[in-house]
Amino acid sequence: MNKSSDPVSTNAAVATDVEQYLVRDPETFALNMARTLENLGKAAAAWAAPRENGDVHDSVAEPVADMVKTFSKLTEYWLADPSRALEAQTRLFAGLITVWQTAAHRVSGVEGVEDVVKPERGDKRFLDEEWGKNAFFDFLKQAYLVMARWSNDLVEHADGLDEHTRHKASFYVKQIAYALSPSNFVLTNPELFRETVAANGSNLVRGMKMLAEDIAAGKGDLKLRQADNSKFEIGKNIALTPGKVIARSDLVEVIQYEPTTDKVLKRPLLICPPWINKFYILDLNPEKSFIRWAVEQGHTVFVISWVNPDERHGRKNWESYIREGLQFALDTIEQETGETEVNAIGYCVGGTLLAAGLALMAQEGDNRIQSVTFFTTQVDFTYAGDLKVFVDEEQVQALEKAMTDRGYLEGTKMAMAFNMLRSGDLIWPYVINNYMRGKDPMPFDLLYWNSDSTRMAAANHSFYLRNCYLENNMSAGRMTIAGRNIQLSDIKIPVYNLATKEDHIAPARSVFLGCRYFGGDVDYVMSGSGHIAGVVNPPSLKKYQYWTDGKPEGTFESWVANATETPGSWWPHWHKWIESKDSQLVPARRTASKLKSLAEAPGTYVRVRV
Template identity: 60%
Template sequence: MADNRQHPMLQYIIENPEAFAQNLSKTAESAAKALAAYLEPREKGEVKQDSNDELTGIIKTLGQVGEYWISDPQRSVEAQSRLMTGYIDLWNSSLKRMMGETAAPAAEAAPRDKRFADPDWNDNQFFDFIKQIYLITSKWAEDLVVEAEGLDEHTRHKAEFYVTQISNALSPSNFLLTNPELLRLTVESNGENLVKGMQHLAEDIKAGHGDVKIRMTDTSKFALGENLGLTPGKVISENDVCQVIQYDPATPDVLKRPLLIVPPWINKFYILDLTPEKSYIKWAVDQGHTVFVISWVNPDERQAQKSFEHYMKEGILNTLDVIKRATRQQEVNAIGYCVGGTLLAVTLAYMAAKGDERIKTATFFTTQVDFTNAGDLRVFVDEEQISMLEKKMAEQGYLDGSKMSAAFNMLRSNDLIWSYVVNNYLKGKDPFPFDLLYWNSDSTRMPAANHSFYLRNCYLENNLAKGEMVIDGEKLDLGKVTIPIYNLATREDHIAPPLSVFVGSKCFGGPVDYVLSGSGHIAGVVNPPSRNKYQFWTGGKPEGELDSWIKSAEEHPGSWWPHWDAWIRQQDATTAKARKPGAYRMKILGDAPGSYVANRI
């Protein structure tokens, strides 16, 4: 150990060449198995050859940036000079360090950048040099996009996104020979990490039927109905689109108005019913709500033509009928989460047009109705990309869940892709068991008609906010939705940015309480009071600019859940005797969490 401190590079020298050679041989064997797992489904015709359309689109977008700089010789020289200046600064500072002088780094990683947390990224001059070359080059590439003139907003957004993805992929932290932690681990274990890592890779390719399905957690540690989705309840209705679950009461008296939860169909509903201590559904039941949840089907070709209208009618509107039969109550409090919230907003506008007043309050979790500021997901939405996607969906009737999962993961690729590549395949470690990541990997398919309507009418044309969306012959106007609304956004949301939710609040015609929670799209919502984590902000009406609203808002520690419950009771605190599933001769079809949610891809 003392020698290693005096000679830092000694820790990267292999001490047992024979064991190392044997492990390299085992690694090669596993690599062959990984290659076979990749090729086998393609040779059998089970997986179609990957299309080059996406790659062509990326090249085309980045080519527009390059064209701006290359078209003018002076700009081209300026761009090259800027990069060379960064390299020269790095060379000079490195020479000073070699001579024992103190020198400021030419580039520094962000303080919260976990990729370069190992001390040798700074202490070892070789790795520090590699790191700084990477940081200088990636910053230079990002600046080229930002400063390129003549690009429309969407093209610039796509170019920024693609450059970020390329930069994240090429980070020296992702490669064995340029990552000190990986190199040290490989030497210390004589390459055993590579053996295990390649075994993991082969298993993940096989699990992905020819594609890499990166494991984010130890899935063997979780099972629905055993340690997830445990809140007692019954399935009381089902159709081609969803099952309806009614949960057993936990209090002798309950709020008179039942609570309907509309989750997203992009993932499964049990994000709101994870372990009992994290379960929003269990907490709501414990507070005296009669909770009904829609559990969406994991669609296949049979649901190909199920559109937004079908999901509205066979999902929300049908469930309102079910709730009335199950409770003899017509007035309902409703919650919509993410795209489930968008569907709920569409339904509210439709009900307003029809004079249907059954939903008396609406709560939205990280929901967008105005998609002007929809964030990085807009990168994937333009006429060219949607048409290409529609063509693929037409072949099988749905969009494979892995495609949506990959798109979401790319929004935070360092955290949700590359960190797992390094951990699983280079360090050879098993991922930590985490219920949230188990749910995240349990993706669902998207029906072709539904997904196409959603992308075109919301992301591409923003018809709901414009008052131009048509459902079942009705032109929808959110301004006619005058019921009280609790609109929850989360501060670090990459999917439904807080600004987007804030602007969307102005579309409704009634009172809107905008509430901002700490953390992101999931953790900011699934934040039980018992953990006392994060915080939330409340303020006046969602008017003016978001920054001004935040400055004047009141910050509260902990979970927003009790604040929401108090808000619900302010609207109507009337109570009734608890209702059990199966009352009023309702047929019970099975136990919660039901069979639809158990259908995995």
């Protein structure tokens, strides 16, 4: 007799399957449930206390109201035509009935039954074998996937929606779908269920304790821990490249790095990182440090380290950031080295500021920057990706109102927005690991940096949102700084414009489109991977690839189709490009040879945490 059709064997297997979900020590389990509720109460208190004291004023109503309004527009389309609504409902019911029939066949022992729908490739939520082996969990999985895809189809096939509303609806549907996934709950996730039973609920006790700690650390908001931060200390095992702070303003510290070669390129290199994150993403550790690698290639490297703003910086706008940041750094380089010709790099919003500064300086006759490299930088925001979901007139007004009293936006707000862009990777896996499993996250330098959030100065952030995301003024020539309408076409120096293929913040297509607005020669390069890994990709790792094809002309799709793919890091390609502009060498420059050293690298501003 076939073993699978043997009733005794089948009953034994079912019994074994069931046993793994049975509580073996009810007394201990009950005690741990009580402790879990106690810790959950502490989490609630940590959330409520700052609000009762007036330290936190929620702006939750605005995003929730925007989501409701967006879904209302979507609902209007489907309910406007009863036959259309009925057709949509029929598709959902048909899918769920098929899932039910599939589950019934499997319970009856029918072999070779195919799933109605399968998770997308790369979806790690349903890897446990019980999602397919156990009829209950298999039904939950397939019903969830059917409903999630049906919801997405409602957005995709809703004619008459403007593109911004469609974009928002698609984003919100995705967020809700991730939040409601059965993988996120103990009773509907077989792996979590087994672990909870095996541990008699002690995992939930630890998890709720961590939740209370993280809300307290966020001063009333959840500061989701993505890495074991106790394993890292800036200047001890992260941001280690030797150098000195040689100048300081209200907004920046300027760091000069020690040379490691006898000769260096005559033109110093100034790096303008984003103020939304801290600069040491380019100096995580010696193996992955772009700064260290650039020094080893013979660059005299200077880096702007932005202040973590507080109420004193509330009125600092883009002109302030250009004058007291970018031009202050150029003045510092000139004083320290005597050089009036500099190569510059701008990363993300640091690159957007650098582009604005270059256009302003071109009108003012300041031509010290002779070549510019942009890392994942947008100057046109037509295709700016999912961050545009958070930017429309009502949302910007609400944000400006929230920033008015304090003079800044809390770093946790911006960090959560960025995490939501990849919530399936940056939110829910950590919610499950930390608060359901009760496990500490692993030590990971990149995620330590990701959690080291910075505040946004009110005037600066408002200018950025309005002029870039909301009104797209920069590429249109409508951006006004220091009383001047700046024009990107005034930037006639050579441009190396790096995009990354899987970027969710500065999409490669958006960066490509921005190339057409510069007034000089532009080399567009696309690296493999995303916004961080595609940039921080040292040659020694031999990872990913990059594409080159000369001038960024025609459509983005045609450029990609005809581009030349090269394995490995783009860093050496960039260095050759720099040398092609000016390869003159001079004796290596020691740090703080003319200016006084104010601190050892990485300085003091970078150490301020929120």
